Amino acid sequence: MNDAQNPVPSAPAHGVTVLLVADPGLPTARARTVEDTLERELNSIYGPPIDLQVQTATLRLQPDDTLDLSQALEQSRTFGDPDAVLLLTEIPRVHDGAPLIAEIFPEHNIAVISCPTLGVFTTRRRILDALLSCTLRMRPTHEPRDSSRFERGWAHWQDADDADDHQKLTGSRVVGGVRTVAGMVRGNEPLRTVPKLSSALAAASATGAFGVFYSSIWSMSMYLTTQRLLSIGVLAVLAITGWLIIGNRLWDAPKNQGLARVVLLYNLSTVLTLLMVGSLLYLALVAVIFLSAVIVIDPDYLAEILQRDASVVRYLDIAWLSAAMGVVAGALGASFDEDADLRTLTHGQRERQRRYAEDE
Numbered sequence: 624m625n626d627a628q629n630p631v632p633s634a635p636a637h638g639v640t641v642l643l644v645a646d647p648g649l650p651t652a653r654a655r656t657v658e659d660t661l662e663r664e665l666n667s668i669y670g671p672p673i674d675l676q677v678q679t680a681t682l683r684l685q686p687d688d689t690l691d692l693s694q695a696l697e698q699s700r701t702f703g704d705p706d707a708v709l710l711l712t713e714i715p716r717v718h719d720g721a722p723l724i725a726e727i728f729p730e731h732n733i734a735v736i737s738c739p740t741l742g743v744f745t746t747r748r749r750i751l752d753a754l755l756s757c758t759l760r761m762r763p764t765h766e767p768r769d770s771s772r773f774e775r776g777w778a779h780w781q782d783a784d785d786a787d788d789h790q791k792l793t794g795s796r797v798v799g800g801v802r803t804v805a806g807m808v809r810g811n812e813p814l815r816t817v818p819k820l821s822s823a824l825a826a827a828s829a830t831g832a833f834g835v836f837y838s839s840i841w842s843m844s845m846y847l848t849t850q851r852l853l854s855i856g857v858l859a860v861l862a863i864t865g866w867l868i869i870g871n872r873l874w875d876a877p878k879n880q881g882l883a884r885v886v887l888l889y890n891l892s893t894v895l896t897l898l899m900v901g902s903l904l905y906l907a908l909v910a911v912i913f914l915s916a917v918i919v920i921d922p923d924y925l926a927e928i929l930q931r932d933a934s935v936v937r938y939l940d941i942a943w944l945s946a947a948m949g950v951v952a953g954a955l956g957a958s959f960d961e962d963a964d965l966r967t968l969t970h971g972q973r974e975r976q977r978r979y980a981e982d983e
Contacts, residue, residue, distance in 0.1 A: 639669040
């Protein structure tokens, strides 16, 4: 940064006050995880006294999709106008087609850090680096390399031309985009989504159970090649994924060209999340039906019907084909139990809750 063009605020003599506000859910969990380490790092950089407070609040959006910082400003005044306000959000942000990891609003001493842009792996360290880098840029010390030691090669600060402009931390378009989508899928928590599909699970289990009792399915599974069985499983997962997206209107369309990149990230994360959900549902059915077949179907009777040895592979083939039938039936009967579950499944749905209505 050119110091002649960018006047540096006066460095604090000692101590610093920081307010960290995180979105509900995963951002808050991550904020609580790094809280103690963040306080120690701040103490080593600025020295005591360190006043760090972590709160939970939803970062809202205006009708034009810009950030609404009014609630953060109100919390800041309640906290006593801290040196830095750090907002940790699950909103994926984009600047000039590249993931926007962090943005500093110097007029408010606020920095917004986007959780999904930090990916899935080593997120604790990455969150700490982003929080400390933003804090040091808002409240610099006398040591010129304080901020750079928390910066990484996969992200670059776009410094402002003057002190009133926003500083932006961006990632690469390709690798950073992949990292952002992975972070969004992690934020959707696919493991917690499967129990919300109770009607799909009921329909899939009931239909899959027929494979245990009907010998025609046993014979069919024996004559299908491994490649064909795998293809049937893939098609079954695609069927329930497509039905969930279409039937519940989870595909987002951009309202304007400027939001096309962000909406693409929403849709990619939705598809990948539901593919994982469908795959988990399928594998769970395979396991349940396999155990049921081993218990119900006597090996001698299976060998007599198939005129082949009743090996473990035969039972697995039956379970695989029966699960595929069950998942397709589950796709036809899939629905979420409550509207609240639907509204919180994907980033696109959750963002709608952040946006104020036009009349508000």
